[in-house]
Amino acid sequence: MLHFYHGVMGSSKTAQLLMQRYNYQQLGLKVALLKPAVDTRISLSTVYSRVGLRAEAEVVLHPGDSVREQLSWLAVQHAHNDYEYVFVDEAQFLSEEQVQELADLADDREIFCYGLKTDFMGQFFPGSAALLRLAEDIQEVTGGLCWCGKKATMNTRVDAEGNVIKHGEQVLIDNQQQIKYIGLCYKHWREGKAHA
Template structure:
């Protein structure tokens, strides 16, 4: 079954993913940890949570990769055992083609995708739109809060001074920490107010 867990920036999606993966591992279940290549914040193959949890991904999917071929390759690397559960972090960066492949493979595997639903302008990421179309189970990862205390639902790009940035490329990851992403409630996202 294909699962999509979506949440805003700051909702501890990756921590939730790593904890769920840990629970499966504790039960002796075989899991694979996967991430798309586009996120390089913490090293190409590190799955990193802002609360401090991190783990090494067994597979990094490039945009042009076949998700099916790469997962079959990974299963072969694991020799006799393979895996029954796949956890994918930053799943918004999957391509729609990869999501389609995952949906087809999820007839035989449980695949848990964690990611953002929408970008800093409130538009779907293509990968997230595909997941919302094709996932059989969709869950919200709660917990993201706006500075006002309301539930955060919108992802916001801010500059080093905390000013809200409303235009630019959909994907812009700055390893020098010049831009950051935070979650805001709809009202404060619309007004472009990132702090009290």
């Protein structure tokens, strides 16, 4: 079954992913951790959560990579047949084709995709749109809060001074920390108000 667990920035999606993966690993099950190449926080293969949990992805998926081929390659490296449990962090950055592959691969395994539903302009990422179309289990990772204390539902890009940025490229990751992403409630996202 293909699962899509979506949540805003700051909802501890990655921490939940890593804890769920750990539970399967403890049972001795064959678990693979994948991530698309776009997110460059820390390093390309590190899966990093804000609460401090981290792990190394076994496969970094580049645009155009076949998920099926990458998983087969990984299974060969580890001298076993296949992966029964597959985790994907930052799944919004998957291509539509990769999500289609995951949906097809999910006939006989559990595939857990964690990611954002929408970008800072409130639009779907291609990967999220495909996951919302094809995943058989869709759940929200709640817990992210707006500065006002309400549930955060929207993602916001802010500059170093905390000013909301409303326009620009969908994917912009700045390792110099000139921009960052936060979750806001719908009202404060619409108003562009990132702090009191």
